[in-house]
Amino acid sequence: MQKNPLLDPAFHVPWPALTADLIAPAITEALARADAALATIKGQPLAGVTYANTFLALEKATEELNVAWGKVGHLQAVADSPPWREAYNAMLPKVSAFYARIPLDAELWLRLKAFADSPAAAAVQGVHRRFLDETVAGFRQAGADLPDAKRTRLEAIQSELAQLTQKYSENVLDSTNAWELIVTDESRLQGLPGHAKAAARRSAEAKGKGTADQPAWRFTLHQPSVEPFMTYVDDAALRKEMWTGMVAVGRVAPHDNTALIQRILTLRAEKAALLGKANFADLVLERRMAKNGARALGFIEDLQKRAQPAFAKDARELEEFKAQQTGGAVSRLAPWEVAYWAEKLRQGRHAFDEEQLRPYFPMNLVVDGMFELVRRIFGLRVIARAPGEVPVWHPDVLFYDLHDAAGRHLGSFYADWYPRESKQGGAWMNYLITGGPQPDGSRLPHLGLICGNMTPPVEGKPALLTHHEVETVFHEFGHLLHHLLGEVEVKSLNGVNVAWDFVELPSQIMENWCWERESLDLFARHHETGAPLPEELFGRMTAAKNFRSAAATMRQVSFAKVDLLLHTRTPEFLAAPDLVATAHAAVADCLIPTEPPQPLTINRFTHVFGDPVGYAAGYYSYKWAEVLDADAFTRFKREGIFNPATGADFVRKILSRGNSADPMELYKDFMGREPDLQALLKRAGLAA
Numbered sequence: 001m002q003k004n005p006l007l008d009p010a011f012h013v014p015w016p017a018l019t020a021d022l023i024a025p026a027i028t029e030a031l032a033r034a035d036a037a038l039a040t041i042k043g044q045p046l047a048g049v050t051y052a053n054t055f056l057a058l059e060k061a062t063e064e065l066n067v068a069w070g071k072v073g074h075l076q077a078v079a080d081s082p083p084w085r086e087a088y089n090a091m092l093p094k095v096s097a098f099y100a101r102i103p104l105d106a107e108l109w110l111r112l113k114a115f116a117d118s119p120a121a122a123a124v125q126g127v128h129r130r131f132l133d134e135t136v137a138g139f140r141q142a143g144a145d146l147p148d149a150k151r152t153r154l155e156a157i158q159s160e161l162a163q164l165t166q167k168y169s170e171n172v173l174d175s176t177n178a179w180e181l182i183v184t185d186e187s188r189l190q191g192l193p194g195h196a197k198a199a200a201r202r203s204a205e206a207k208g209k210g211t212a213d214q215p216a217w218r219f220t221l222h223q224p225s226v227e228p229f230m231t232y233v234d235d236a237a238l239r240k241e242m243w244t245g246m247v248a249v250g251r252v253a254p255h256d257n258t259a260l261i262q263r264i265l266t267l268r269a270e271k272a273a274l275l276g277k278a279n280f281a282d283l284v285l286e287r288r289m290a291k292n293g294a295r296a297l298g299f300i301e302d303l304q305k306r307a308q309p310a311f312a313k314d315a316r317e318l319e320e321f322k323a324q325q326t327g328g329a330v331s332r333l334a335p336w337e338v339a340y341w342a343e344k345l346r347q348g349r350h351a352f353d354e355e356q357l358r359p360y361f362p363m364n365l366v367v368d369g370m371f372e373l374v375r376r377i378f379g380l381r382v383i384a385r386a387p388g389e390v391p392v393w394h395p396d397v398l399f400y401d402l403h404d405a406a407g408r409h410l411g412s413f414y415a416d417w418y419p420r421e422s423k424q425g426g427a428w429m430n431y432l433i434t435g436g437p438q439p440d441g442s443r444l445p446h447l448g449l450i451c452g453n454m455t456p457p458v459e460g461k462p463a464l465l466t467h468h469e470v471e472t473v474f475h476e477f478g479h480l481l482h483h484l485l486g487e488v489e490v491k492s493l494n495g496v497n498v499a500w501d502f503v504e505l506p507s508q509i510m511e512n513w514c515w516e517r518e519s520l521d522l523f524a525r526h527h528e529t530g531a532p533l534p535e536e537l538f539g540r541m542t543a544a545k546n547f548r549s550a551a552a553t554m555r556q557v558s559f560a561k562v563d564l565l566l567h568t569r570t571p572e573f574l575a576a577p578d579l580v581a582t583a584h585a586a587v588a589d590c591l592i593p594t595e596p597p598q599p600l601t602i603n604r605f606t607h608v609f610g611d612p613v614g615y616a617a618g619y620y621s622y623k624w625a626e627v628l629d630a631d632a633f634t635r636f637k638r639e640g641i642f643n644p645a646t647g648a649d650f651v652r653k654i655l656s657r658g659n660s661a662d663p664m665e666l667y668k669d670f671m672g673r674e675p676d677l678q679a680l681l682k683r684a685g686l687a688a
Helices: 020-042 052-061 063-078 082-104 104-115 118-124 128-144 146-177 194-204 223-232 234-247 258-274 278-287 291-326 338-350 354-362 364-378 466-482 505-515 537-544 549-567 569-575 577-588 621-639 644-655 663-671 678-683
Strands: 179-184 217-219 378-382 398-404 409-416 428-433 446-451
Touching: 020 052, 020 082, 020 104, 020 678, 052 063, 052 104, 052 128, 063 082, 063 446, 082 104, 082 128, 082 146, 104 118, 104 128, 118 466, 146 258, 179 234, 179 466, 194 217, 194 223, 223 234, 223 354, 258 278, 258 549, 258 569, 278 291, 278 409, 278 549, 291 338, 291 549, 291 621, 354 466, 354 537, 354 678, 364 378, 364 466, 364 644, 409 466, 409 621, 428 466, 446 466, 466 505, 505 549, 505 621, 505 663, 549 569, 549 621, 569 577, 621 644, 621 663, 644 663
Parallel strands: 409 446
Antiparallel strands: 179 217, 378 398, 398 409, 428 446
């Protein structure tokens, strides 16, 4: 009998062969085998339990299911279609229920505890000791010690949360795709950069909304369309139209997420209470660096306090600038005016326009330069495979192999950079196969992927990126390196499987190289002439780096704070007549004052509500990890940004270690001390 392609363990995944009709039989089969493997562990006599037949057997039991379901979830994110979505949603409750049951299985827990409490457990050392301790802590945190009735209820909560959060994500995707703005009068697009106008015209033609003789320009709510439009279009009425479309995402029937948010928060609070925690944040953060909701909230409120004076100044300056330019009175801006006037102010103050950088950031050179960068710093070689040599899920997708200086094949990865309607928004990294050190002393390669929604190529020109998009490419590649460089023999402790408030360190530290002249010289070259980024333009770019940085900081603070408040004070928000309005009022002092007020994004906040846990009570992690990355980069600045010894130390002590030790221990091993907040404040221009 031919093997179901979804269960094919081949390193080169046969993507074109993965069709929706394969999902149910493949996942049903993988679930059955995982269940049988768990039954074998549960069948062990208590007197005969060993580390190998309990903990290691548990690690192995779900491996096939993890990999197969990972492929299904990945295609749901990059190639959504009605048949795939239907098949995915049909299996989602079964898979969610299966994973939720594992830590609630009394017989399984009995055997794990029996070994953990035995004298033999004392002999388990190193990474295996870490795995044993983390597994026991994870089971307890998930409810292993609960009585039967509570365990049953917890399983039901987990299953319902999986379905609700999937529906939330679908609503965001569908309402994003349902909106478009067609402009037929080119004069209304005054101010819009040429590349954005060309992309909009091509989009209209592709959708049958315009022709060569009767051109039209189509704009969507995908980031490459939104950002230049809201920043540069002079026509305020058009900007208001797009803003209205943006804020309606997840707020208007049939894609209204409001009721889903209330139900998700209700279930998360109930889950926390079942597990003996005061709130969901305390439950989630127990094994992260912050440890509890109060400490995370304290960190964010401290950052807010430090940024508040500069934030107020940023807001006031923008109002005064607009009044000066228009001859009107100083008053609050409309929310669709903020990005536009901020860009005008930046151009006036620094003679700098982000669009001036695009010609120097063609995607192919950015990626090649990034690969050269990691060769110099980390001793890595990235080799592209020829198109068609390895199966991919879309013609735009590229495939690469990663080798170390000794020629070892450390891993491989796919790169999928441009937006499609069938693909979720944003940028992300994920892993498909975890290799690493094997019991026989060999090492298997890892397999990962990196996705984005960058400005696509247009009219024969290469994709020309904004500097922010360049940072995003570097950021996601940092996550990817964390996976591919893993040297942890226990797969579930490899790579990005670390505390959530530590996971952004390897990604965010990479962004620092996007601001250094030496590293920019590796890739910032004009796509037509090959000329390097002019020194004068580089000077204006760096001078403008911290322009309105307090406003940018406070934006992240607002996301983190509303997330933590919703998950630490859930009952008061649920009791409010209007949850969204109450949440808005709670973080109003973090938001740029506009008229009308800028609404909160919680109806399209997929980071927090698009997954049963995800970034819920964890959005603060971005700022927390920024403290780590700003501080850790001071060592590179001190010892040389291309210093291979420093790079090797970072690989040895951070990138290769995964979750094999407590993250603070890993950090202190690299820096010799705990992190210093001052490094971030200085980098952001918020401290001298």
